[in-house]
Amino acid sequence: QVQVAESGGGLVQPGGSLRLSCTASGRLDRPNSMGWYRQAPGKQRELVAAMSSVGVINYVDSVKGRFIISRDNAKNTVYLQMNSLKVEDTAVYYCKYTSLLWSLDYWGQGTQVTVSS
Secondary structure (H helix, E strand, C coil): CEEEEEECCEEECCCCCEEEEEEEEECCCCCEEEEEEEECCCCCCEEEEEEECCCCEEECHHHCCCEEEEEEHHHCEEEEEECCCCHHHCEEEEEEEEECCCCEEEECCCEEEEECC
């Protein structure tokens, strides 16, 4: 079993920054992917950014140039640096750990990010 825990959400003004962290623990293996998804009220959950254990990165177009994903493989931790935040970035942000070997997904409980003046 794998446990996923996020931290770092909160309230920020438009144009501000936040950093999210997510750590996976338990029966981890490689290759794997760790990524961030978000779900706003009334909308479907969408991929924000993901990074594999070998360094492959994907971003949704709406955050390119503003958000940066990084990871520390030794700590099984992935970070999402969010800059130039917009009101439309408001959502619950979820971290997902994917075992690419077994095609299994594990989700965190989510952390609220609110961008408002």
